[in-house]
Structure formats: C-alpha cells, structure tokens
Amino acid sequence: MVRALAVLLAQLAAAPIVSETVETGERRFVDLGTFECRDITRSTVLQRVCYDRARRDLIVAIDGQYDRYCGVAAETVDSLLGAPSMGQFFNRNIRRETAGSRYGCRA
Template sequence: MIRAATSFILLLLTAPAGTETVEVRDSGPVDLGTFECRDINRSTMIQRVCYDRAQCAMIVGIKGGYDRFCELPPETFDGFMGAPSMGQFFNQNIRGSAPDGRYGCRIKRPPGS
C-alpha cells in the first residue's frame, strides 16, 4: 500500500506541467507559458492581466475576451497595475494605442496572403 502511494506521488511530481493557452481576439491561440498572470478583482472592466517582461507583451482579459498588446514597456505595465482606476489607465494609455498604434501587435503574414 505504501509502495503504491509513493509511486503515485512520484508520478504526479514527474508529470510534465501543461501550460495554459488563451484565444486572443485577432491573433488566435497564445501560450501563456512565459507570462505572469494575475486575476483582477478591483476593476469592473479588467478581469485578468498577463505580462511577459522579456518580450514586453501583455494580454488583458476584458469582459470574457482577451486582447494582446506588444512592445509595452515594464514602466507602463507597472503604472497600469498600480493605477487607482485600471480601466481608465488602460483606456487612456494602452488601448488607444492599438491595434495599429504604438502597442499594436503587428502580425507577420506569409508572402502571398
């Protein structure tokens, strides 16, 4: 019995951990393996925020959907997370800059598409 329990625990500890993938509007599935995600409960608009500091990429959960923002500096992300009103900061400093603006993610399309 102890051997079976030990084997089961070892199996759980050595099993590969899966990463989460979310469907991002206008981009398709994105693997959140390199992102640090936080559930947000202090905003009526923002539900979840995921940020990858190395890539300066952010994914924001808004009312059941996800939007992606690229080349977003850590200072802007930190300001967003510490803002008294996350929705207001987001609308004024981040959302208005996309999809073709400063934080818009430019999707590279294959030639001929």
C-alpha cells in the same frame, strides 16, 4: 492516510507541466508559458493581466476575451497594476481605441 498522501504527491510530481494557451480577439493563439499572469479582482474592467517582460507583450482579459498588446514598457504595466482605477488607466493609455497602433502586434 500517509500512504495516500505519498501516492498523491508522486502522481503530481510525475504529471507533465502544461502551459496555458489563450485565443486573442484577432483569432491568434498565444502560449502564456513565458508570461506572468495575475487575476484581477479589484477592477470592473480587467479580469486578468499577463505580461512577458522579455518580449514586452501584454495580454489582458476583458469580458472573457483576451487582447494582445505588443511593445508595452514594463513601467506602463507597473503603472497599470498600481493605478487607483486600473480600468481608467487601461482605457486612457493602452486600449487600441485610445493608443491607436502604438501597441499593435505584427502578424
């Protein structure tokens, strides 16, 4: 039993670390290696929120589709994560239909 556990741990230690890549609605691939991601369980709108503080990039999953928003301040993301209704906050403050091109990403 101990030997099997030691072998398993050795295999895990030798396994390469692979970062996750997602495809956004714009058909672009984004490596989430620098993002801090959270699976969201308390929202009926948002399923996942990923944020890169250094680049100020926000990626959200809605209905299984990822969308990217650029130039989003950390305070806005903190407010989103702490909002009583994350979906309402997102729809009113971040979503493209509301915010226009404010958080648009360059190609």
